[in-house]
Amino acid sequence: xxxxxxxxxxxxxxxxxxxxxxxxxxxxxxxxxxxxxxxxxxxxxxxxxxxxxxxxxxxxxxxxxxxxxxxxxxxxxxxxxxxxxxxxxxxxxxxxxxxxxxxxxxxxxxxxxxxxxxxxxxxxxxxxxxxxxxxxxxxxxxxxxxxxxxxxxxxxxxxxxxxxxxxxxxxxxxxxxxxxxxxxxxxxxxxxxxxxxxxxxxxxxxxxxxxxxxxxxxxxxxxxxxxxxxxxxxxxxxxxxxxxxxxxxxxxxxxxxxxxxxxxxxxxxxxxxxxxxxxxxxxxxxxxxxxxxxxxxxxxxxxxxxxxxxxxxxxxxxxxxxxxxxxxxxxxxxxxxxxxxxxxxxxxxxxxxxxxxxxxxxxxxxxxxxxxxxxxxxxxxxxxxxxxxxxxxxxxxx
Amino acid sequence: xxxxxxxxxxxxxxxxxxxxxxxxxxxxxxxxxxxxxxxxxxxxxxxxxxxxxxxxxxxxxxxxxxxxxxxxxxxxxxxxxxxxxxxxxxxxxxxxxxxxxxxxxxxxxxxxxxxxxxxxxxxxxxxxxxxxxxxxxxxxxxxxxxxxxxxxxxxxxxxxxxxxxxxxxxxxxx
Numbered sequence: 027x028x029x030x031x032x033x034x035x036x037x038x039x040x041x042x043x044x045x046x047x048x049x050x051x052x053x054x055x056x057x058x059x060x061x062x063x064x065x066x067x068x069x070x071x072x073x074x075x076x077x078x079x080x081x082x083x084x085x086x087x088x089x090x091x092x093x094x095x096x097x098x099x100x101x102x103x104x105x106x107x108x109x110x111x112x113x114x115x116x117x118x119x120x121x122x123x124x125x126x127x128x129x130x131x132x133x134x135x136x137x138x139x140x141x142x143x144x145x146x147x148x149x150x151x152x153x154x155x156x157x158x159x160x161x162x163x164x165x166x167x168x169x170x171x172x173x174x175x176x177x178x179x180x181x182x183x184x185x186x187x188x189x190x191x192x193x194x195x196x197x198x199x200x201x202x203x204x205x206x207x208x209x210x211x212x213x214x215x216x217x218x219x220x221x222x223x224x225x226x227x228x229x230x231x232x233x234x235x236x237x238x239x240x241x242x243x244x245x246x247x248x249x250x251x252x253x254x255x256x257x258x259x260x261x262x263x264x265x266x267x268x269x270x271x272x273x274x275x276x277x278x279x280x281x282x283x284x285x286x287x288x289x290x291x292x293x294x295x296x297x298x299x300x301x302x303x304x305x306x307x308x309x310x311x312x313x314x315x316x317x318x319x320x321x322x323x324x325x326x327x328x329x330x331x332x333x334x335x336x337x338x339x340x341x342x343x344x345x346x347x348x349x350x351x352x353x354x355x356x357x358x359x360x361x362x363x364x365x366x367x368x369x370x371x372x373x374x375x376x377x378x379x380x381x382x383x384x385x386x387x388x389x390x391x392x393x394x395x396x397x398x399x400x401x402x403x404x405x406x407x408x409x410x411x412x413x414x415x416x417x418x419x420x421x422x423x424x
Numbered sequence: 425x426x427x428x429x430x431x432x433x434x435x436x437x438x439x440x441x442x443x444x445x446x447x448x449x450x451x452x453x454x455x456x457x458x459x460x461x462x463x464x465x466x467x468x469x470x471x472x473x474x475x476x477x478x479x480x481x482x483x484x485x486x487x488x489x490x491x492x493x494x495x496x497x498x499x500x501x502x503x504x505x506x507x508x509x510x511x512x513x514x515x516x517x518x519x520x521x522x523x524x525x526x527x528x529x530x531x532x533x534x535x536x537x538x539x540x541x542x543x544x545x546x547x548x549x550x551x552x553x554x555x556x557x558x559x560x561x562x563x564x565x566x567x568x569x570x571x572x573x574x575x576x577x578x579x580x581x582x583x584x585x586x587x588x589x590x591x592x593x594x595x596x597x598x
Contacts, residue, residue: 074563081548082572086579117455244509247485247537258509260484265512355454358505358516360486369487369505382573386487386505394540423563 038062042405046075050153050409053419057396057408064404069397073390076423084383088349089115090189092383097183099385100421102142105134105174106363108187111383113268114370115189117357119324119350126315127191128270133204133307134177134186135269135361136300140211141170142364143293147218150290150413154231159221166214169207176203190325191318201308208305215297222290232286236399236411239284246395250366250388251296252415254280255288262362269361273310274303286414293416296364324350349378365389365416385424389417436460436515439479440470447473452518459503459516467519468529474506474515475534482506482515485535488542490549494575498522500551504531504538521551530556548573 045056054075060068080099084092096111097104109131116123148163171181176197178186186193222228238248243256253260261278263271279295281288318325326345327338344350354376360369366388373382392415399411437451437460447466452459462470474482487505500521507514519528530553531538542553543562550571553559561568570577 074561074565077563079572082577082579085575120455244484245536247535247541249486260509265509266514356457356459356491356503356516357455358457358487358514367486371487371489371503371505373491375493381493382489382491384487384489386489390544391537391540394537 039067044408046072051412051419052149052417053422055393055412055417055419055422057412059405059408061405064406066400066403066405066408069400069408071393071396073393073419074423076419078424080424081383081385084380086379088378089352089380090345090349092380093188094183094185096385097185098420099387099424100363100365100368100389100418101182102145102418103138103363103365103368104182104184105131105138105186106361106368107385108185109135109269110359110361110363110368110370110385111372112187112189113361114357114359114372115352116319117359118352118355118372118374119189119321120353121190121319121321121324123191123319124316125270125310126312127317127319129307129310130192130196130317131187131269132271132274133304133311134174136303136307137170137173137204137207139300139364140297140304141167143297144170146293146364146413146416147290150410150416151222151228153409153413154228156222156225156228159218162214162217162221166211169210173200173203173207176200188318188325190321191316195317196311204304204308208301208308211301212298215294215301219294223294229287231407231410232290232414233283235286235403235407236289236414237285238395238399242398243284243395246398247391248366248395250363250392250416251289251292252366252392252395254278255292256284257282260367262360262367266360268359274306276300276303286410289414351376351378360386363388365418365421366392385421387421387424389415389419390422390424393417393422436480436513439477440473443473443477444470457514457516459518461518461520464519464521464528467517468531468534471504471517471531471534474517480508481510482508482513484509485531485537485541486514488531488538488545490545490551490573492549492573492575494523499575500526500549502528502545502551526551527554528552529554530559532556547571550574 039060039062042059042061045051046054056072058070059066080095096107099107144163144167148160151159174184175181178184240256240258243253259278259280276299279292281291322341327341331338332342352374354374356373358371360367368388369386371384372380375381400408447470449463450461474480484507486507489503491501493499498520502519504517542556545551546559547561547563
């Protein structure tokens with residue numbers, strides 16, 4: 027956060043503060059807009075209102091304690107944050123987790139992607155004046171949150187993925203719950219499209235708005251649906267597969283129009299692809315098998331073993347009091363979050379607390395392109411452009 | 425997967441060495457990731473080479489971050505994570521900086537996306553990037569004292585909580 031230098035007002039232009047408390051900034055983002063009539067001459071984003079120092083707090087916790095902090099960055103994608111952090115620490119430790127746990131992770135992360143896109147679609151539509159879609163989207167999102175609650179006991183801040191596997195065995199009855207959702211969802215996505223895709227007002231508000239060329243998007247390090255709508259199929263799930271994504275069949279939707287409408291189409295198509303992945307993952311998850319790696323000293327032992335084996339009890343005590351120490355080194359892992367490339371850099375100095383944890387948050391870096399998207403456009407299009415980048419301020423500011 | 429990455433990495437390192445051996449101080453291989461340590465005088469040129477060389481084609485800067493190894497010297501390590509989308513490869517460029525003189529060249533001329541990432545490093549670590557077009561604090565207020573992600577900055581902050589240091593409160597026994 028910093029004071030934004032006020033452009034010296036000539037007779038022609040005026041400065042308008044959009045935010046920090048503005049419903050369409052999706053949190054607390056301030057944008058200083060220099061306007062010539064209704065046209066934006068210059069836009070200066072000002073962030074930091076939600077800075078909570080999560081990266082610094084991580085350095086003061088043991089590796090497993092820091093998981094709960096990651097949930098709170100991108101609050102629409104907590105499981106994805108858990109995943110990238112766990113993958114980074116697992117890479118540092120050099121442990122491989124069982125296939126069954128990997129498939130459960132994939133399934134839940136894809137459900138999370140759908141729920142995140144639903145929130146995006148609902149709020150984006152509300153910003154542009156379409157109230158109905160919001161209500162439908164949140165109805166479906168509720169179903170997904172109920173599935174998360176079934177798995178982890180929490181609707182949003184799940185912390186369900188742990189270093190070396192999952193927190194709990196998948197609960198009884200999860201198949202029926204996921205199956206019910208999968209049966210209902212495809213027709214619901216059709217419903218959203220019926221409401222929006224050919225809607226003249228929607229098309230008028232999004233087509234040709236917020237254009238950014240492929241070259242600019244790559245140069246500004248944009249990623250995720252915003253980059254794919256500019257015609258480049260950069261998706262970590264395909265390019266650098268993690269967590270067994272190479273075993274799944276799905277398409278990476280792209281568009282070439284590079285405007286808000288293209289980003290909408292990409293995200294809707296992604297929801298359909300995610301449904302395919304969830305369906306495949308359900309088939310791959312077996313009913314029994316381990317969900318935690320065999321890594322004593324890192325993964326907490328089972329409750330039953332602690333009552334019969336002395337070593338198990340010792341490990342349990344050591345993990346929860348002093349933690350574990352990965353070998354000195356650095357690891358960077360990137361996954362595809364609903365917003366783009368979510369990266370985690372973890373450095374260890376050989377002690378039980380991380381030397382440095384850094385998150386490459388996609389909304390932070392995508393937001394950098396906002397001035398490029400809005401300059402020269404009308405002020406009402408600024409709202410469409412902020413919505414279309416799909417920022418989550420918790421992740422921007424961390 | 426990891427084997428393929430390291431093979432690719434050797435090609436990259438050899439290629440860079442053939443171009444300018446002075447620019448490579450050290451090569452670290454850890455868990456299938458390649459780190460090339462570059463002296464700070466050569467960083468901008470090396471980065472430009474990584475971007476423009478067709479056989480390297482690191483066209484996407486994904487992340488830039490800093491690491492403080494206080495009290496060791498040189499304490500700062502600035503890491504740039506590069507991705508080559510056409511070649512499906514990743515690389516880390518690392519530059520070491522001493523605590524007394526934490527200044528280096530900005531990579532904004534190479535990848536404009538480095539802009540906010542370097543602002544964040546400046547904000548939280550106090551590293552100054554010469555040639556950066558807009559080096560201001562980004563997350564913290566302008567009048568913030570110190571650089572909170574340095575290791576010698578306590579997690580709780582330098583100041584006490586307000587109710588204990590305001591004399592008026594102390595008088596009332598608060």
